[in-house]
Amino acid sequence: MARAVVATAYGDPGVLALVDVRNGSPGPGQVLLEVRAAGVNPSDWKSYSGAWGTDPGKLPLRLGHEASGVVLAVGPDVEGVEPGDEVIAYPVTGAYADRVLVRATSLLPKPAGLSWEKAAGLMVAGVTAAHTLEATRVGAGDTVLVHGASGGVGAMVVQLAHAKGARVIGTAGPVNHEYVSDLHAVPVAYGPGLADRVRAAAPGGVSAAIDTAGTDEALDTSATLVTDRHRIATIAGFRRGAQLGVHLLGGGEGADPGKDVRMKARAALVRHWENGHLDVRVGATYHLADVARAHRAGIDGKVQGKIILKP
Ligand SMILES: NC(=O)c1ccc[n+]([C@@H]2O[C@H](COP(=O)([O-])OP(=O)(O)OC[C@H]3O[C@@H](n4cnc5c(N)ncnc54)[C@H](OP(=O)(O)O)[C@@H]3O)[C@@H](O)[C@H]2O)c1
The missing domain is CATH 3.90.180.10 (Medium-chain alcohol dehydrogenases, catalytic domain)
Known part of the structure; x- marks a missing residue:
């Protein structure tokens, strides 16, 4: 039993x-x-x-x-x-x-x-993060905005994006800013005025955005700052995300479950931990x-x- x-x-x-x-x-x-x-x-x-x-x-x-x-x-x-x-x-x-x-x-x-x-x-946070980075084709030279950078998935996105050589701006509550900095991202508070704070943190512009928070603010800010909608993904804001025409990832109507990408990502996550690229x-x-x-x-x-x- x-x-x-x-x-x-x-x-x-x-x-x-x-x-x-x-x-x-x-x-x-x-x-x-x-x-x-x-x-x-x-x-x-x-x-x-x-x-x-x-x-x-x-x-x-x-x-x-x-x-x-x-x-x-x-x-x-x-x-x-x-x-x-x-x-x-x-x-x-x-x-x-x-x-x-x-x-x-x-x-x-x-x-x-x-x-x-x-x-x-x-695993759950890690494979989801890997899927978002694959969908938005994040790589070296990118500046990525990650909404919810202190969360389970967001922290994985930040670490994997950094390991790929991208520069990362991460939104979080003030209590988590030190943690987001430790992950090698520039912390920015979410809330009114978000787009201006991100512009100040990324004067060269933002090339991709990943939303793990699911708020209209996160998605609208992403759409304002990132020119190419194919370089924006959400795992939590499917209603607003669908209106904006960004990638919807995971379970849910109209979303890409990414089963193969996620299964393939599992072994890579363990290797990243072994190499000290993520925790x-x-x-x-x-x-x-x-x-x-x-x-x-x-x-x-x-x-x-x-x-x-x-x-
Ligand atoms: N589609 C998929 O495949 C998939 C997979 C996994 C998870 N999810 C979904 O993704 C979401 C995040 O999951 P998780 O495990 O990362 O959750 P989590 O660990 O609870 O993290 C939530 C994050 O959201 C941030 N946050 C809270 N209020 C916010 C706001 N108003 N604006 C911006 N950020 C805000 C928190 O920041 P602070 O704590 O710093 O305030 C925290 O970083 C959940 O809705 C979950 O169901 C979807």
Whole structure:
């Protein structure tokens, strides 16, 4: 028997419960993973909030798309993975658990020096960031505006863009400006007057913009400062983004899920960590049983860095 977090209904984090679940043995192509840490992402609380529908047939909803852990058992035809292997798992369905069945193709070896917590928080934000940079063709010589540079995805975008040789201007709340500077971006406060502050920080102009905040302000400022709409992408502001004709990336109507780009990016993210080009800021760690508290902290924007759950 395993323990897993489920949403028992649609609503606020009060609907979350830690319950017994039966995994069974891994089938063909599957691996049973002992979860050491699971990454928390905004899509986790959006999934049961009602914002994406309230189909009672989907309840109880398992949560969590990324984890790190140790392989406990492998299915009949699985090669290249063995019990005892320390791995990063993405994508996962139901990573908020102490044990979970995952596809063997979801696994990557975890470098020994990468903590369980950082490993669990690397993939969702990292592959999304890689997708935004590929869609907007960011490279050396670019000046990129990143909205939400202190966030899980934004911090990855900043680090990967910097590694490509781009100059980065990153918006964040004042409390996070030092962090954004540490990531080698020029911090700028979001809010009224944003376009002028970005112009002052980038006198030579902005060649591409990536929005992880999803606000009209972020998208309108991007459209004002970047001439080519194909060099603007959003992962969160799909309504305004569609009106402006910029790249819409991820899940959602009219958006590019970028499955292949994202799957390919996984190994590169691990290499970037190994080369010292990127790191994961862990803001808070909670026990699985405290998942409702963890989600409330995330929804309130109170945690600076990734939220991690541990069994
Ligand atoms: N489409 C996809 O494939 C995909 C994938 C992953 C995530 N997402 C979505 O992308 C969004 C960001 O995810 P995340 O994991 O990075 O979230 P996160 O870690 O909570 O980061 C949110 C960021 O937004 C910033 N922010 C808050 N209010 C803002 C404002 N008014 N203007 C500009 N920035 C503001 C925060 O800055 P401060 O804290 O410094 O104030 C923080 O940097 C979420 O909506 C998530 O659901 C989409």
